[in-house]
Amino acid sequence: MAGLQIQQLNKEDSAEFCSLTYPSQRWLLLNPGQEKVIAVGVRSGQDPVGLALAHARPTSFDELVSLYINPLFDSPAVRNKLLAQIEKECSAVGLETLQFLPVVWEPSIQSLEWLIEHGWTYQGTRQLVCKAPVDNLLAIDWLQRPQLPAGYHCIPWSEVSDSSRQTLKDSQPHWPSLLDPFYLEKDHCDSVSQALLDEKSRIRGWLITHGIDAQILRWTASWVDPQIQSMTRVFPLWRNAAEAQKAGSKHPLATWTVPIGLDRMQRFTLRRIRPHLTALGYATLFSREL
Incomplete structure (x- = not known):
């Protein structure tokens, strides 16, 4: 803790800490509007090196959306103090329960134990999170072999x-609402996102992508009509997306998720895709009574 200061952030300070949270959450620091945001920062001198960010939602659950410390300054003492301070500030503004949805990468599974030791309750794992260079995906032989029907x-x-x-x-929607392409196509990466068409030019599947940052493209949703669904139907979508990303995108990495409960896809990921990944994580859910 020597030389580090932990403090609640006001609107004037918040912008300096944007790089310490996810791009999708930076609006909470830059332009929150009427949203209730609680932020606690860690400084080394004048430099921002840590951030805990909470979002109080009047119509949904209150969430600890980000907890990050620059590894050069991370230590159990700093981590414990930052977590305790954000909990204190959230309680002071009337929040009663926080939820936290961290992605825990395989080398740091022990962080689950750390949260539990500090009063957080593990509620389960929601998704596998995969990350790989697009070159790794293009080198997979079984991804190259399957061909589409005539x-x-x-x-x-x-x-x-x-x-x-x-x-x-106009068709009766028979896909999960979370995979709706018309909802997801906003701000998608139009040089990479793919559609699977049949001989009558009907859409039978899609893969919608979004840029996360300068390095990573998220394969947000892939879906194939269950009437024609098999692994060999989705592979061409993946292959075309990987080829398009390699050719027309500046993102060298791809990331995607596999929901827990899709047992077949989960087993396939762990057995066949895992050797080609550079990182495998688990999207978890924790809660904390304040």
């Missing part, structure tokens, strides 16, 4: 015709 083909999602889009919209 008449089927993949095209960029941005090139799907209006009539094909309308046909899909």
Whole structure:
């Protein structure tokens, strides 16, 4: 703790700490509007080196959205103090329960024990989180072999015709709402996202992608119509997306998730995809009574 200061952040200070949280959460520090945001920062001299960020939602659960310390300054003492301070500040503004959804990477599984030791309750694991260089994906032999049936083909999602889009919209939705391409296509990476069309130009599957930062492209959702679904149907989508990412995107890395409960896909990931990953994590859920 020598030379480090831990303090609650005001609006004037918050912008300096943006790089210490996820890009998708930086608006909470830069332009929160009427949202209730609680932020605690760690400084070394004048330099921001740690951040705990909580978001109080009036219509949903209150969440600890980010807890990060620069590894050069991390220690049990700093980590314990930062966690205790954000809990104290959240309690002071009337929050009663916090939820935390951290991704725990395999080399740091012990962080689960640390949270439990500090009063957090483990509620379960929601997803596997995979990360790999796109070059690794393109080198997988079984990803290259499968071919689509006659008449089927993949095209960029941005090139799907209006009539094909309308046909899909008019059909009875038979895909999970979280995978809805019309919702997810906002701000998607149009040079990489793919659609699978059949011989009648009907959309039978898709893979929608989004840039996370300068290095990582998230493969947000891939889905194939259950009527034609098999691993050999989704592989061409993955292959085309990887080739498009290599050719037309500046992102060298891809990341995607596998929901817990999709047992077949989970087993396939751990057995066949894991050797090609540079990182495997677990998206977990914790809660804490304040």
